[in-house]
């Protein structure tokens with residue numbers, strides 16, 4: 001058997017040799033119409049929509065590591081649109097709608113699983129806040145309701161209704177809550193973009209941004225200089241570092257964000273469940289593993305190591321929600337870097353430097369925004385800098401005008 005496999009792999013007509021999903025690396029050209037920094041979900045989606053909808057294909061994505069090896073590989077894949085502000089709900093709803101069609105569009109199984117998200121209200125204040133969120137959601141055609149304890153018991157029979165001594169008074173039931181396989185999203189966009197002529201250069205770190213007379217004209221990389229008509233930074237947890245190279249500051253603080261997963265068990269949990277009061281969320285994967293997460297680490301840091309205090313905190317609270325989990329073993333724990341803004345909304349659009357566009361501030365919530373972020377960033381570039389209406393509220397300049405889009409209450413531990 002092993003020899004048969006080896007023989008098959010070395011055959012001339014081995015299928016992947018003839019028709020690789022991603023082209024083999026090429027030399028960097030000296031000039032591209034568009035350079036995208038970062039091959040995470042957002043950079044890949046932007047390139048894909050630039051090529052697909054606008055015919056802009058002289059595009060290079062420069063990635064310091066490997067394809068989608070940053071936060072894209074580390075997130076817990078929660079997709080939802082039950083936010084608080086009208087700006088947030090309309091933006092994320094559009095993304096959720098796009099997710100629903102991605103498998104067909106890519107002709108690739110993205111393992112999209114719509115199973116609803118249940119956020120628990122464990123105080124009167126939370127019930128009031130959730131009532132407001134469900135009304136805002138409905139106003140934008142969202143499928144979200146405030147439900148009572150009896151409905152919650154039916155949805156999640158194994159839930160402790162008095163978790164941590166905090167009775168579950170109500171729940172925000174968002175039927176559109178879903179997950180999708182993050183790698184598949186990245187591969188789908190990467191394949192679609194490269195088939196249309198986009199180049200992806202891994203192991204290519206942008207070390208400096210060249211700005212002449214207030215205008216970005218190129219980047220320096222560990223593989224030499226590249227000139228560009230337009231540059232987009234889509235570097236998730238390193239946004240402030242890159243902006244500093246372009247000569248400006250961003251209102252972002254970067255924190256480690258961790259998650260973990262247990263050994264697989266029999267299916268017991270269909271919806272995604274989160275408790276803002278306990279700062280913990282729990283979901284079961286198709287393989288039976290239980291994915292767990294909470295808030296970010298309490299101090300700003302550029303580090304992706306796992307810590308014992310975060311493990312203890314998240315597991316203690318998860319066991320309060322589902323006491324039987326005390327007998328499970330943890331398989332893995334990992335971390336990424338979350339670029340947090342003070343209003344928990346992204347920063348998208350133009351920057352103080354001409355021809356240098358921003359897709360940043362994605363904190364703990366950017367995976368679900370991947371399709372719509374890519375589509376709107378592509379529109380921004382193709383239009384020569386006209387900011388699409390959907391992302392106008394997320395301009396960096398909002399912080400100068402004190403017009404924030406406050407999603408803090410709707411983000412908390414739900415991601």
Ligand SMILES: Cc1cc2nc3c(=O)[nH]c(=O)nc-3n(C[C@H](O)[C@H](O)[C@H](O)COP(=O)(O)OP(=O)(O)OC[C@H]3O[C@@H](n4cnc5c(N)ncnc54)[C@H](O)[C@@H]3O)c2cc1C
Pocket residue numbers: 037038039040041042043062063064065066067068069070071072073074075076077078079204205206207234235236237238242257258259293334335336337338362363364365366367368369415
């Ligand atoms: C533990 C965890 C759980 C999360 N859970 C969720 C969730 O459930 N739902 C949700 O919506 N969001 C979640 N998020 C947030 C989400 O993962 C991010 O907001 C999103 O992935 C960011 O966009 P991206 O995929 O483009 O980023 P990334 O995948 O991080 O892509 C950025 C890329 O830029 C590259 N880069 C950086 N600097 C340079 C440089 N100088 N030169 C070249 N390349 C560079 C990096 O190597 C990286 O590959 C979570 C994040 C973490 C860490």
